Amino acid sequence: xxxxxxxxxLAGVLALWAGFAVxxxxxxxxxxxxxxxxxxxxxxHDAAGTGALVARTQxxxxxxxxxxxxxxxxxxxxxxxxxxxxAEQAPPDDASARLRDEVLPLVQEAVRALGDASRxxxxxxxxxxxxxxxxxxxxxxxxVDQYG
Numbered sequence: 001x002x003x004x005x006x007x008x009x010l011a012g013v014l015a016l017w018a019g020f021a022v023x024x025x026x027x028x029x030x031x032x033x034x035x036x037x038x039x040x041x042x043x044x045h046d047a048a049g050t051g052a053l054v055a056r057t058q059x060x061x062x063x064x065x066x067x068x069x070x071x072x073x074x075x076x077x078x079x080x081x082x083x084x085x086x087a088e089q090a091p092p093d094d095a096s097a098r099l100r101d102e103v104l105p106l107v108q109e110a111v112r113a114l115g116d117a118s119r120x121x122x123x124x125x126x127x128x129x130x131x132x133x134x135x136x137x138x139x140x141x142x143x144v145d146q147y148g
Contacts, residue, residue, distance in 0.1 A: 033089060033096040038148045040086040041103050045140035047078035048110040048133045055117045055130040072118035079114060083107050102143060110136045 054071040057063040086104055091097040113136055117129035 030093055030096055033091055034099060034147060036089055037086055037096070037099045037103050038144060040082040040107065041140050041143045042148070043078050043082040043085070044103075044107045044110050045137055045144060047075040047082065047114065048137035048140060050075040050078075051110075051114040051117050052130055052133040052137060055120075055126055055133065059123065059126060059130070069118075072114065075114055076111070076118070079107060079111050083111065099147065103140075106136055106140050106143070110140070 050071060054063065054068060054075070058068060083104070086100060086107065091100050110133070113129055113132035117126060117133060120126035120129050
């Protein structure tokens with residue numbers, strides 16, 4: 001009787017484990033990919049917004065070097081994570097590929113604008129980078145609102 005119960009319990013555990021393994025190893029479907037793309041867009045939006053805030057603080061003269069460098073570094077790391085998140089999954093269908101094609105160029109633009117802001121040596125260069133950061137943050141926010 002105990003052997004029968006043990007066999008049934010082991011079979012149940014094995015079935016649960018197999019179901020979990022199939023779910024975890026299955027390729028992403030459209031909704032999974034959409035969620036990933038929107039998360040990447042949200043992260044990039046937040047990083048671009050942080051970069052813009054830092055640039056404004058610099059222009060107002062209310063920031064010191066260590067804060068500025070650290071804030072730009074943190075925003076750059078966030079953007080790197082967003083780019084990796086969207087690039088490491090292949091889109092499962094054409095609609096997902098179109099979403100990727102909307103998000104990824106904006107993430108790349110945010111990386112460029114943040115880099116420009118972090119190395120700006122003149123007020124004009126910093127203002128141009130700030131405008132680019134504000135623009136890309138707005139576009140990323142639109143994607144999050146549309147697909148989120």
